[in-house]
Amino acid sequence: MWKKITTRMSDELFGFDRPETTGERVRFRLFELFAVVYAVYWAWDWGTYIQSIEGVVLPLGIANHLDVSFMFNNGVSLVNAGVLTVFILLGFFRVAPKWTYSLAVLAFHLHYASRYSLGEICHASQFVGMSVLALPISMWFSKEPKTQRRFALGAVYFFIGLGYVSAALSKLIATGPGWIQGRHLWLWIGEKSIDAYSKFGVLEHNWLQEFALSSVTISTMILAVGILTEAAGLLLWFRRTRPFIAVACVGMHFGIYLSMNIMFDMFIYQLLLIGLPWDRWIDQWLNRSSATSTGAVPRWVRAFALEPRSPSLQ
Amino acid sequence: MPNPPRRAGRALLIMVLIGGTLVATHEGEFWPFSIYPMFSQAGRPWNRMLVRDVTTVAETELTQDRSPEDLPGSPLALHALGIPQNDFNKLIKLTDVWTDERKAVLRGMFQSVLDQGRTLLVYRVHGDVTDDGQAYSIAEPLVLLDRERARVVAENELAQNISTGP
Structure with missing residues (x-):
């Protein structure tokens, strides 16, 4: 019974056994790009605001254990914004992504704890934060890119x-x-x-x-x-x-x-x-456009989706 | 890779356990983990803060409780100044004693306006429901800010309990 439930849940959330389509890979990269763009946006939006904070009113997260007031002066939060930006972009372009994404998560958390130290608990960045966290975890969990993508997105759904x-x-x-x-x-x-x-x-x-x-x-x-x-x-x-x-x-x-x-x-x-179901819609679009042109998936789509070699649409 | 579903289940369980532990030991919040407790407390009386520009208003006008529609001076829109309403609100809410440090944090928020020689009055607006079920709100003057200092308006008497700020 328990095995049945876990197998079903695994299939619903991750679907490791299902073949992966180009549309799915494109959708995953769009999801990853979304998380990266907003992380960079908040890195600098929060980074500049943190410099105007005068003191911690309500410590959140790591700020319960670490005095984050060192972030408030001398441009330290801007340095952290830079660190977060560099690491997350390296992760996106697959330069040691397991490590760079992991370090980006730590910098992001420190940034959040510093930005929201004045008392308000803001949840607007929660889903993006969870997405950024799921990326390195998926890479620690598996070396196989398809499994990483399925795990990351499944964990975010969960x-x-x-x-x-x-x-x-x-x-x-x-x-x-x-x-x-x-x-x-x-x-x-x-x-x-x-x-x-x-x-x-x-x-x-x-x-x-x-x-x-x-x-x-x-x-x-x-x-x-x-x-x-x-x-x-x-x-x-x-x-x-x-x-x-x-x-x-x-x-x-x-x-x-x-x-x-x-x-x-x-x-x-x-x-x-x-x-x-963007993956399905993208596959349908690719099928339609490949039927009317050269018959191949456009090179820029393959590059964006990190396709290994001549994929077939499924 | 051997049995991805089983490994995925374990990895997810570890995330849940770590996230759950962090949230349980940090009052429901450890970004990006959260139990999203906002609005869980329903139907409670509330207090929110707002600021009025009272530069041209006589001080005698500044000590009374009023309806939010009937406040002296003109509204100071925080959004236009880049001041997050939630930060401002929480700062006041979480301040029981107006120490010099807290006054400095509050003055720091409005420094650019105060440097122009303007006088600001922070109101605490209280909302509740009457016994016959009608919602109402009332604004109470709290802190007067000008170029030189922050003065706490206590018990509606500006002349009393005035403490000179930084």
Whole structure:
């Protein structure tokens, strides 16, 4: 029984036995590129901000054990941004990727712990961070590129799915089923409206907030749909349900944005990138274009996807 | 490679155990691992902070609690200044005692505005639901910042409990 479950889960998350297509390799490189681009973006965005921080208010992660205030002055955070950038780019271009990606993860964590030492716990970079972490682990786990790709993406599906379920469970454990009571949404709308007022200098409600504030029943329904979508995040683990739950989670994030002014845009991009069947669509596109031209996969596609030699579309 | 599914299962289990241990020992957060506890506490009264530019407002106007729609001066949009609202909010929230160091961190955030000779008032906005189920919010003046100092506005009396900051 247990063996059956683990075999099934392994097939759903990783599918090591399935043949790998060019579309799948291209999609993986796009996923990797996405993680690398955002890591570099945050390296410099956070790196410059860290220089303006005067002191640690709430230590996070490694900052509980290491005084990260050395990052705040003399351009140290910018040096760390440079280190992170170099290591992650070396990893992307497959220069000792196992080591360079591993060192990039450490630099990234130190960067996060320094940037968010003022008290706010920001989750916007969580999925990208998990992706960057999965890359070196996949390389320590296997020497075979196909297995590495399957493991990295499978681990990301696993932890993102688990994250959504964990978010739903946290609510139910902390508050119970009464969490969905509509007045709770009213309080959050009030709270987040003040945040928006402070950020942009304008105090107003949008149509969804007005709609929710007009009735407890409506706001209760909005919260119920939200928590059910989160709890269904586990469906990201399964190939058949993955595209549907990815789109549902994207919808939930738009709902959060409209009702609470919190935009998880990186989550949305990543959900669309890993949740939708881009591999199949890319294969279909390649099949169509190869049928009308030379019959071969374009060289730039092969180079981007790190194809070893004359692959066949499957 | 021998039996990738089994090795993958083990590797994933090790990640879960390490991540779980780190999260369990660090109050639910060890980036990039998290149990995403935000919004788990539902329906609680809240406090959020905002800033008004009160350069041209008489000090006697600055000591009263008011509705957020009815605050003196003009709004200071943090986004335009590149100040993250969440950092600003947490800094105030996590400060029980306004030490010189904390005042310096707060003044550091608004240094560019204060250097222009402007006076800023930090408000704490409190939100709750009344007994008959209506949501409301009220803003209380907290810290007055100008070029020279940060003054804590306590118990709505600017003249009392004023501490001179750095």
